[in-house]
Each structure stands twice: as structure tokens, then as C-alpha cells.
Amino acid sequence: MKPNEWKQDSEYVALVSDLLARPEVQRLANFTQHHHSNRLEHSLGVSFDSYKIAKRRGWNYQAVARAGLLHDLFYYDWRTTKFDLGTHAFIHPRVSLRNAEKITELSDMEKDIILKHMFGLTMAMPKYKESLLVSLVDDYEASHEYFGPLRLKVAGLVARVKTAASF
Numbered sequence: 001m002k003p004n005e006w007k008q009d010s011e012y013v014a015l016v017s018d019l020l021a022r023p024e025v026q027r028l029a030n031f032t033q034h035h036h037s038n039r040l041e042h043s044l045g046v047s048f049d050s051y052k053i054a055k056r057r058g059w060n061y062q063a064v065a066r067a068g069l070l071h072d073l074f075y076y077d078w079r080t081t082k083f084d085l086g087t088h089a090f091i092h093p094r095v096s097l098r099n100a101e102k103i104t105e106l107s108d109m110e111k112d113i114i115l116k117h118m119f120g121l122t123m124a125m126p127k128y129k130e131s132l133l134v135s136l137v138d139d140y141e142a143s144h145e146y147f148g149p150l151r152l153k154v155a156g157l158v159a160r161v162k163t164a165a166s167f
Helices: 010-020 023-030 039-057 061-070 088-103 108-115 129-165
Strands: none
Touching (some): 010 023, 010 039, 010 061, 023 039, 023 088, 039 061, 039 129, 061 088, 061 108, 088 108, 108 129
């Protein structure tokens, strides 16, 4: 997702504007997510990219947009916080679901999307294709955010080498 691209899609904005107005969601901007992004930027990327794919396929893009935005609604640094009951990958979907239920009513599909978004790392099998979609987009966004700056550095280095080689 290009920065702020989501703001140009009025239907998407209408679907998530009530959530974005919540301080609980805005607070996500205070947490680093994948080294080069914050949790709100990450959640917007997952939400908007999932929404676009679901809409193109005729799936429930409303649930995907809303649950995608709320899938990481937790307020701790996952790199330093440890749990007795399991790993962050296992715990945070439940924490996010509990937090999301405090700020909005959720459909069964939205609950499943939030709870199962770590499928693959956990064995929590998605019930809906929309849940699998958000899980896959979440993986894509995480790797893109983490490796994006490195990719740009490599591309710059390759361009400099090509320029030097042309002399």
C-alpha cells in the first residue's frame, strides 16, 4: 500500500472511519511494529490491501476492512513482553479480539478474522476465506515492512553499480 492511498477510497474510509476515530485505534501509532513501521500503519496496510482483494473477488470486504484494521489491537512491545501462557503469536490474537470487542460490535466473521490471522504460525484454522486472506496479507505486509528499507538500499546499490559499469 502506498502511504495514505486508503484515504482516496471513500467507500473504504466510510467502512473504517468510526474505528479510526477511536483513541484505542489511534494509540497503535505509538508502537513500532516491524522495525520500520508503526502498528497503526501496519494495520491500515493489512486492512486496505485485504479490502481491495476481497472487493475484487466479491467477498465480504466490509468485514475484511474492519477486522483487518483491528487484527493487531494490542498495546505492548511484542519483542520484549513475554507470557506464561504461550508466545506472542499465540496470545496477541486473543488480546486483540478482546480489545476490539470493547470498542465495537463484531460479526462472527470479523471475530474469526482477528482470532485466526496468525494461521500458519499457529494451527488456528480459519473458518472463512476472508480470514485466510487477512492472514496472508498480514504476512505479506510484515515482510514488506521489514525488508522494504533493505530492498531500497539494494536497489540503490545496483543502480550505482550499473552507472559505474557504464563508464
